Amino acid sequence: MRGLLNYNIAAFESENRYGFPELARYTGQVECAEWVDFDTAVTAKHNEVRGLHFFDSDYKLERLWQYPQRYLSVLSRFQYVIQPDFSLYYNFPTALQIYNKYRNHWLAAYYAVHDIEIIPNISLSTPENYDWSLLGYPKNSTVAFSDIGCCRNKEDKRLLMASYEEMIKQLQPSQVLYFTRSKTAPEGATVIQIPYRKGV
Numbered sequence: 129m130r131g132l133l134n135y136n137i138a139a140f141e142s143e144n145r146y147g148f149p150e151l152a153r154y155t156g157q158v159e160c161a162e163w164v165d166f167d168t169a170v171t172a173k174h175n176e177v178r179g180l181h182f183f184d185s186d187y188k189l190e191r192l193w194q195y196p197q198r199y200l201s202v203l204s205r206f207q208y209v210i211q212p213d214f215s216l217y218y219n220f221p222t223a224l225q226i227y228n229k230y231r232n233h234w235l236a237a238y239y240a241v242h243d244i245e246i247i248p249n250i251s252l253s254t255p256e257n258y259d260w261s262l263l264g265y266p267k268n269s270t271v272a273f274s275d276i277g278c279c280r281n282k283e284d285k286r287l288l289m290a291s292y293e294e295m296i297k298q299l300q301p302s303q304v305l306y307f308t309r310s311k312t313a314p315e316g317a318t319v320i321q322i323p324y325r326k327g328v
């Protein structure tokens with residue numbers, strides 16, 4: 129049954145005033161050289177890649193939100209699964225950013241209760257919104273962080289690096305998987321280079 133923004137499918141406990149489901153700490157160290165995006169994972173008949181990420185255009189993730197049960201078998205094929213990533217673009221209205229963050233956390237919680245271990249994906253808004261955009265994330269966890277599609281100009285890059293530093297300060301992650309199109313990442317992070325795809 130569709131509708132009610134998936135609240136009819138599952139409701140999760142939350143310790144924050146926005147109701148973002150709390151993500152579990154990922155305690156393992158991730159060693160994975162090959163990753164595939166969700167869109168490719170859905171269409172591939174056979175896939176021996178161990179890592180799944182959602183750093184893709186938002187419209188490609190809408191089916192995940194609309195029909196979360198349908199993709200349980202897809203996600204369960206992978207050893208490593210990054211939390212879904214609906215965008216918190218800096219120029220989005222705050223209400224839309226909050227809605228997308230809720231969707232990211234709801235989907236992670238939903239798949240977690242179906243025995244799919246999710247690696248938290250840290251996506252923060254601008255500094256005045258750090259208070260709510262850091263909610264629901266675990267401390268001392270392996271996490272993912274991405275600059276894919278985020279750095280269209282110098283100001284975007286500055287904001288992204290500021291959010292990275294705030295994430296390190298507040299969450300103190302044990303490992304950071306840094307997904308990027310380039311070959312560089314902040315010191316101490318594990319670089320995961322994702323090939324360019326048109327439209328992403």
